[in-house]
Amino acid sequence: MTRPDGPAVVIIGVGNTYRHDDDAGPAAVRILRRRALPNVTLAITDGEPTRLLELWSGADLAVVIDAVHNDPARPGRLHRVDVDRPVVAPRQRSSSHGLGLGEAVELALALDRMPRRLVLLAVEGAAFSVGQGLTAAVSRSLNRVVELVVDEVARYTPAPG
Amino acid sequence: MTHRNDRSLRVGALSRVEGEGAMHVRVRNGEVADVQLEIYEPPRFFEALLRGRSYLEPPDITARICGICPVAYQMSACQAIEDACEVSVDERIQALRRLLYCGEWIESHVLHIYLLHAPDFLGYQSAIEMAADHRDLVERGLALKKLGNDIMEVIGGRAIHPINVKVGGFFRAPAPAELRPLGERLLQARDAAIETVQWVAGFDFPDFHHDHEMLAMTTPGRYPIESGSLISTGGLAFPASAFEDHVVEEQVPHSTALHAHLVNRDHYLVGPAARYTLNSASLSPMAREVAHDAGLGEQERNPFRGIIVRAVEVVYAIDEALRLIDGYQPPAPAAIEVPPHAGVGYGITEAPRGVLYHRYELDAAGLVTSAKIVPPTSQNQASIEHDLTEFVSTRLSLPDDQLQWECEQAIRNYDPCISCSAHFLDFTVERS
16 A cells, blocks of 8 residues: 555644644644654644655654644643554544544555555643643643654564674 | 523534634523624734744744635734735735635635534534545545645745735745646536535525625625725725724624624625625626526525525635636746835735634834734624524524534524634533
């Protein structure tokens, strides 16, 4: 299924920089850009399903970093999920803000456009209202998110020699 | 259940519209007493955020209001700031802006047609269900949408929140060789776009018509996109600078979005149907022919048939992109100098969902002292409520879940970009 010209590894930060903790994914990708991981495509997107499909189609490994709302929340807590089936029950779908990763996975499964391996790193957020800046707990979690991404990539990419 | 005289229906979450909002229908004594769209409005936040910022920043900042139509925000912002600074960009820059905007129209319209709206007409709950039965159709839509994305990426630097746009023009003008491959793909895509029109024209449309005044831009000799003045079906004609003389916004208790009305008139409608009704003669010959074959007349006042108009506009945007690439001469320089200048500037462009107005006031140092943004969805909000009242009135015998489903369809007709003008759409019908 892998396109010969497709990126082998793509890291996708999903979120809205102007919605406080929703920026967790993009913020992690901005940090990863400074790490200059070789042969890794870094992308930031708003989670619109067809864009996610385009970003991960043909990839061997896709890691999606997204903020999640949990109730009760433990802001900054991380969840790692190997995604190989729909991640959202269909009836929970509510709007096109909700039209996101869950729908992207379902659509990709329907169209055979899943990456070979898809890992979701979800960061529990505390504030999703309009405004800039992460809450302290989410901000502190980003180093751990970045390390987890680096580990995923290292596990996937055999060391040279 | 279906014969109660009083009821209230609240749609907890309206699906397949851009963003989120709330809708509340109240039925008293068997008649619709009230329909309210309740929306929250990020643009007000952005207006505050812009104050004190440099005049060079609004195109990038306002692009973040919407992930679906960032180019619209950039283009209206650039136009308004250049107006305030009393400069005009040359024809080449204007043409490149129009080409970028064509990419956004293609992407936005195709997303709405294929992923949000067509499932309604084919009896699916979602595009995912539709994809299981009609994979080829969904793939066709995704390929068309990707072409729009790619136009935005080649010209704008990236597909979401393009980074190559600046006040005065572009940071870098693409070489003709960079655009040529897009031209070849556009030629192939035009067939897919025509097939899209033929496909959606065959849907079954409810018999429903509105008589709202419709407002759209007009551009001499061209279908309006990135420049022009405003006209209405009621005979209004005015430039961007007179927008606030003709359009008033009012607070309504149920929404943080302001309701727009025409001064001394009533609610009105912007968007594809308004553009088409006021400008169909300016479509390309092929788009006109396709529209005619699809059964569109001179006016289009059935909101359910808006999906056909969008599909025709995709054909037009492809045709127009082909023309612009064919005649492309890179602007040199890629941007004109825009020194700061104290003053007020106005910008209007046709976002995929309709007229998008920006006004900025700058001080002599070029700092923004005030900003006003009026997105299309908040202009349409009152008309949407009006239509829903009529729509619900003839469907009161339906059970709540069916009524909710049909109301959601009716709202999707307008492709409301509630992330531009709102947040959270809950839906309630109250039959108390």
